[in-house]
Amino acid sequence: MFLQWHKKDMDQYLQAKEYIDTIVMTLAPFQFSNDQELIKLTYQEELLHIFAAEITRELSGRTVQIPAYHYLKNSDKEIEISRMNEWIADCKKQPFAHFFILTFDAAWKKHEKALDGNLLWLPSVQLGDLHSKEMQQYIREQVMQISELIQSYWQNE
């Protein structure tokens, strides 16, 4: 089982709801206006997506990945937070106990407390080849660490 925001995955989710209590959502800036930012943003988007998918795979019997939340870099954080909290509230109408938000954007760090989910901030990574051996190794290690962190939340229930 590997649950993402796909119909076939939700068919499975509905069968096994009582075992699945954790959501992973990615949080990333979006913009098209600035040439220089384009490369960095899309690179981080890809990387974040890989992280989220690998974590969901690692913890697949208990975790669902929902659509990414995007915002304009200079948008009002308060408004974004209240929208995100609405998403979270909606999800929690299902039997979810844990909501993890994965981001590279350190700007969210100081708003952490206002969010109704757990922010997992990942330090951003140098531009590089996502398919290189070194990068795969790095991703693997990060994924293991994040997965252990999530498991520690499970144990504190």
Next chain:
Amino acid sequence: MSDEKQQVTRRQFLNYTLTGVGGFMAAGLLISPLRMAIDPVLQPSKKGDLANVGLAVDDIKDVPTRVDWKIDQVDAWYESEVSQTAWVYKNEKDEIVALSPICTHLGCTVSWEGNDQFPNEFYCPCHGGRYTKDGTNIPGTPPLEPLHQYEQKVKDGMLYLGNPHPRGEA
């Protein structure tokens, strides 16, 4: 009738073409020039083929060790690289055992000695599933069948793994 036939043929043709292009791209991404030099016919592995997982048979220990590799997967719409994982070790009879880490309960990834309380077992962090070293599920924990086993072969001293099968069918 003949219309249908033609459609199938066209789809098949497209399929072949797409696989061809994808295979070519994957080869560029995955295979270092060095490996190319060693094995010029090394093909990108697709689902079903046995893939070189980058582990020399001599390096396999009697303690289960995690191995990760990538395969190419093509479905109707996407072609993607999919990560694969196995727990590999040599048993008392010196046979290679390659177990799928996918918990047979709901599919989380199990780890060898993943929980300090259960030494010498595979442990699933999601709902506490446990398996003995040979992959047998421990009664009283959620999984109802053993860990699956990878199809395997050894070529030129390297381990190749294919698809995981339920135990007894491998």
